[in-house]
Amino acid sequence: MNTLNQTSLFLRAAWGEDTPQAPIWLMRQAGRYLPEYRAIKARASFWEMVRTPELAAEVTLQPLRRFPLDAAILFSDIMTPLPAMGVHIDFSPGPVVAEPLRTQAQIDALRLPEAQEIAPYVAQAIRLVRRELTGKPAALIGFGGAPLTLATYLVQGSGSKDYEDFRAFLRQEPTLAHRLLERLTELSIRYLRMQVEAGAQAIQLFDSWAGLHDLEAYRTFGLPYNQAVLSALTDLNVPRIYLAVGAAHLYPALAQLSCEAVSVDWRMSLAQVRPFFPAHTLQGNLDPAILLAPPAIITQEAHKVLLAGRGGPHIFNLGHGVIRTTPPEHVAHLVEVVQQFNRHTEEPA
Template sequence: MNQEFLKACRKEKNAFVPVWYMRQAGRSQPEYRKIKEKYSLFEITHQPELCAQVTKLPVDQHGVDAAILYKDIMSPIPAMGLDVEIKSGIGPVIDQPVRTREDVERLGKINPEQDVPYVLDTIKILRTQLDVPLITFGGAPFTLASYMIEGGPSRDYHNTKAMMYSDPETWFMLMDKLGDMTVTYAKAQIAAGAQAFQIFDSWVGALNAADYRKYIRPVMHRIFSELREEGVPLILYGTGARHLIMEWNDLPIDVIGLDWRISPREARQMGVTKALQGNLDPSILLAPWEVIEQRAKEILDEGMEEPGFIFNVGKGIFPQVDIAVLKKLTSFIHDYSSKKLG
């Protein structure tokens, strides 16, 4: 098996810089779009053989060094008692948002083997098919809470922050329930065969550092502390969170995912000691190849200054990206970095 991704997570010496792309499974792939004409996201994830096919497709097409399980961060939320619909062009939508203490108290616990057996079955299938490590993931409590409280995507998170500031007791009850769910869900995925676990805290950059320390850090520290004993690399990623990088560096994690707003060199100059993952702006993938190559070189040169670097995009791949460009980029990353590291 290609172990370069796992080596980088552990800050070991690499033969080349490993690469995978967030949202590499889906969106930009014609084969995926054809499947989506027939099935919704949740319907795909409920069919393990089909979900495994979608997950494995970019590994075969692009030659990336890790697979990431195809699913959504909201996949476990229905098990807690909330109806979630993934609406095209919008994202997760919840018709009855969580707004009161009573709403939080009604949220149930997840039993992965009963509630999401299809996720675990997909992982087991993939472990028999892949020759690269399998990453699985979950949403962080703040990001999940933002969808649950707002009822869908938000620009300002007013309702979420209102609960946090005006009713901290209810807020921390929600964080505890989501923390428990995340740990239980992650442990089940790891037991099924996941070889790394990434938590997406996509929207936590909306908070300042002081509020993060008070309202978010306790649950994040507990989640990662409980998952450490599972023995797989733990990755944390969020967008617009440059001001939280050092908060993350103090968590018991292995890898920090960077968006395009902070470079690997800048992160290390700030004092980050974890392995790093990132951080090409995915919009650059629509530029001429010469531009893509130059940006990739810059990121690689900075990333390779210290052991422990994984090339990725700073946000997910979007539908307009040409899969031929991703294949060419992956080959370039491997070739360029192997010569530098050799």
């Protein structure tokens, strides 16, 4: 276990300690449900917010000023490192790739930038956030997109329900697919190492669309590249978290990954998930829609997650991101409920 920052409940749990209280942070905790975020968004585009270190740091810290969360996650996007490869990306509102990559010439033309070239504003934002968090127990999480998920957007070109063009591409052009995934893997390694060297204390690898694939396809196009990314971070001595959404059918493969924590969605109880990952910390997995319900329901459902998370280390989170219509006071209530719950006595503290 890392001997540093052991005042951080989040880091203790991420390294595998079965803590009496579950640390809590929420995916998309910095976002459109907060009025202070919307105030910044009214005067700056998404890319301007991401690419301006002072704005990215401010948005990262906004939820921690409202709620006593155990971790901050850097405000950015999984697509952030891709422009350094020569890919033009807009947000409308989700990512849109101007020219989807489907030919050998396009893939061979991708640059492989050095770490310091990829997104220097991200490193600057991390340093600003760490400065603000000095002496405080909250840890800072950096993140990136898994190669398979980045490739999903690059080939499909924009958001899709089933990403059928990408799934067909994997079968029709497996050699090109592997060439693209190899380049994205090296990009991801450089980008994530840069974040840790700038001060990120943990890394989460988002494989948002892994669940689209069957187990054989994931073992071919996902697992080896995720393993390469995660293994390349081993020497940095930070906990590594892997997230795949809608991926319960992939758990036999995910259990092989070199990571300390696995973040799971809301579709299975943590008690059902735990046997697949006996050596990992589990992160999750309240249904984000529960935060739209009254406080009594939030309490009831949060307790179910906390009880199901016993039997090993647990970081409380949602099964996916905060929904933009979530009332901030409901988030405050959830944080209080989680922090008052003693996992070892199985009752509120």
